[in-house]
Amino acid sequence: MDEEKAGGPSAAGVGPDEGPREEGTPPRGKWANNKEFLLAMTGGIIGVGNFWLFPFSCYRHGGAAFLIPYFLFLLFIGGPLFLLETALGQYTNEGAVTAWRKICPMFEGVGMASQVTTFYLNTYFIVVLAWNIFYLIYSFKSPLPWSTCDNSWNSELCHSPLNMIDNPHQFYPNTSWSFLDNISLPDDFESISYINLTDLSQLDNTLEEEFWRNRVLRMSDKLLGKVHWDLALCLLLAWVICYFCTWKGIKSIGKVVYFTATVPYLLLLILFFRAVTLPGAGQGLYYYLFPDLRRLADPFAWEAAAMCVMYTYAMSQGVLTTLGSYNKYNRNCYRDCMALCCLSCVTSIFAGFIVFSVLGFLAHVQGVDLNDVVTAGPSLIFKAFPLALSVLPVSTFWTVLFFLTVFLLGVDSHIMFMESLATAITDMFPRHLRRPGAREVLVLVIAVVCFLLGLTFITEGGIIPFQIVDGFGANGSILLVISCLETVIIGWVYGADRFYDNIEDMIGYRPNPVIKYCWMFITPLISVLLLLLRLLTQFSSFEYGYQLEPVASIVGALLLTTPLMCIPVFIFVALWRNPQNMTSPSSDLRQARPHKPVLTLCKRVIFKAQGPAVGTTAETHEKIMMEEPSGV
Template sequence: MARQQWSSRQTFIMAAIGSAVGLGNAWRFPGIAYQNGGGAFLIPYFVALLTAGIPLLALELSIGKRFQSGAPGALAKLNKKFEWIGWWGVVTAFCICAYYSVVLAWVIDYVGLSFRSPWMEKAAADVFTGDVLQVSSGMFDLGGFSPIVVIALVIGWFCMWYCIRHGVTSVGKIVKYTVILPVILLGILIVRAVTLPGSWEGLSYYLTPDWSKLLDVNVWAAAYGQIFFSLSILFSIMIAYGSYLSKDAEVTKDAMIIGFADAAISFLSGFAAFGTLGYLAQISGVAISDMSHTGIMLAFVTYPEALGQMPGGSLGVILFSLVFFLMLFTLAIDSAFSIMEAIITAVVDKFGWNKEKTTLWLCVIGCLASLIFATRAGLYWLDIVDHFVNDFNLIAIGFVECLALGWMFGAKKLRGYLNENTDFKYGVWWDIAIKYICPVIFLFISITYLITNLQTPYSGYPLSHLVAGGWGVVVLTIVVGVVMSFIPGKEDSYSNQHVHNEASNLVESE
């Protein structure tokens, strides 16, 4: 059967932007920018985008396109010894999708709650941890399920399956709406936020540069880390999406479009967040510095608190609550189904199974795996697994991927794939980014992460919690990745020597 392809270049770009732009853009970027120099953070952020984000994004798109295969298959065709790296990314993606789908379920619950907006009369924290999550006393006190979370979780997985049930054909139809709609909704929220009393105080808090931060190496590490987390690179998605491009497609220009679009939406989301927080600070008398205005708490506690006090009466509160959570839903669904598409692509390419049936069964398995995060202890599990699997694994995968591809295979050979069929060619600067800049940054962040987590237990959790939900899951992703690479598949007879010869010819012809 012929491999599916994107219906057009525009559809591919929108799908890739939809994957890259997710919940992290709405709540992670503004908080990190504030913590690391405000407006000054934009300098290291855009340096990181140009020296690491776009080069890695282009790399993954190009090898997916060149070999028409998901991450494990594409890496195996470069060198069979690289296949496990691809599976490490795929298993990591599965773990991320398992808990990300539960966050999607929370968003679905909040879309429903917006019609009565209980945060008008009740503390938003009580609504979130009490009414919705029904949080238990600790990680091992599962306490059964929160019914409304389980129901929303099933709805979320159904939506994900529906979006990808026919592969990129159905994805292409969905992203026409789910990429444009959140941008429109974000625009509405920005206009409302900047016209609220006290909004300029919040925006000043967000944007005022602290130039001294540019001398802090940790600020630069935070900028590179945000780029890696935000662009959907390093856990198989962009290789899978690239594999559905035609052989004559350009990726050099597309990588830059996707990268800058993701950065722009991240930056703009800060206006909505901090304009609203400035208003909340004014009416509550609580300084912005004393609010929990990053991560999950920004979306499900701090923001609803502000929405509950929105001018315009109950109708205004309901309207803007709906706008905000519908925006989060459209942001989340694109990212969620793109992760599943990467996993499905890898499995189908490896074993040659029917894609539609494989999609259904992997969605069922994913839904079952995510149930641990829908228990009353789910918030603890999600917090720990996300911290270790997302923060550590992606950086470690990036380091290994750059060593394998940039050094063992050769950045110059890879640049030959990248510069096919384009008049906008990347030069030696791309080789330097892949061989030197990215590995050094990855190594620095990894070492810093290890030292920090070994010296100070994350968020004060007991060691048993961190081993069960953190380091244990990290080790599991590596082990499963290695085991998957040894299981025979339909593509294992591919000649690596043919790939090397082809790459050499490309380089010589440049």
């Protein structure tokens, strides 16, 4: 009896917090306290996407009107998926792959697909951090290297858009302006007539553009070319930092996030007060927030809102399941998920105030419309912001502060990508990889492999494979397929009512019933509609140039189909392993109400109960629950 109360063998393992494990397998760790989990989740979902994706999408698709589809998708996709993935990890006590194996062996490939996508992110996303480190180092120089044209990488046509506005007469044909930058003009300069002062976005020889193209990327007509050693050192430094943040698993991550998840908010607050006091900030905020309800008739505005939710909440990447798997069994993950969803939403809107205040200032000093300076993605961080900050008083300070903020936002996200992949592999081979020292070796192998592959992106033609991986490997269509399958598996195969019982067993009450119907109907339906829209429109728009188009198409197709092929492959694997038990959950999973129907709809039983798991009874689970700490 004492052994049963303590959660011994008769209780199907060693209790809900540790879970059953094979003999000789070391136990799995837990977060030291609740703060570590919340900070780790904050670091995982708050990243550069909140900074460069949401504000641009909001501006482009109706300003404040964009918040309508954004909040709707947050309610019907973001919140339900966020809870599903986090609760799945907490309930199964497993990483992104083995959690789905335990829930439904037939669909283990869904978890594998998410980890292939995470592997892509581990390989190419950290290049953004390497670029950021490169800019951060140059930010300590005075004057800033992208504020003058007298650098070795500048061409004869280098110019400052600010000088063009102040002295437009100097940029007309037959005008000599070599004295500005102490350069010699080419013989055919008088024939150059493409300069249009009303459309500065077309100018390819601005200060910041030449620094980005000629100094950072150093592009050539070669497909790959030689590796740039200085960027390789920046990439190596980024990997060293990320390695020592994750090499001990949650023991090291739990301590690192106290800094990496909190300091960015302080830095963002400082940038906010400086940005909103800049001349022209009001114009930028007007463009950012002015509601244009007509844009809601555009289906691409709704697609952009859904993609913002998917990317900024780290959906379908295994990160949420991984971080949730280190929770104690009784943690109130439902409350945490709702709070974290609100935090990410507020952070995205807040970041938009900073971005468009600065862009409004840039448009003001150039004397152009905001449409001519608005950009997204790397161009926002590595071209628009450096140019705007370079004309501020004490520009070095503000530039260093900005790139430090971006680095902390990016490194936090990448740490969670690494942890997701390392945890998934460890849980697949626990007997070997949970031994002392094995974790450090595994993370080192992941870091070395991804570093070597990442060298491809910092070659002379590296921006092309970077765009291919970004466009195909991390494509939103993959995330939509995974999210659709996740909700269908939980809602219809495992049973939404059974999963609700599991969550109630963990937190003490049932979540809002709307979430159940989202899992069963709304979320998969929206995912399918969005997927069809993307298939009909987006892939036909990928153009990387005539000569590289066949290569890009082949490589992109492989990147896109590889994670998706994991799903049918593992269906056949499950069929080969045990064809009679392809959809039954693992007997190791704790079922508090094994005799209740698996799924009901409108008070009608859709799928009946499957009976208690082998070796467990409802009475045993009640005894375990009495021993479990009730504080959450």
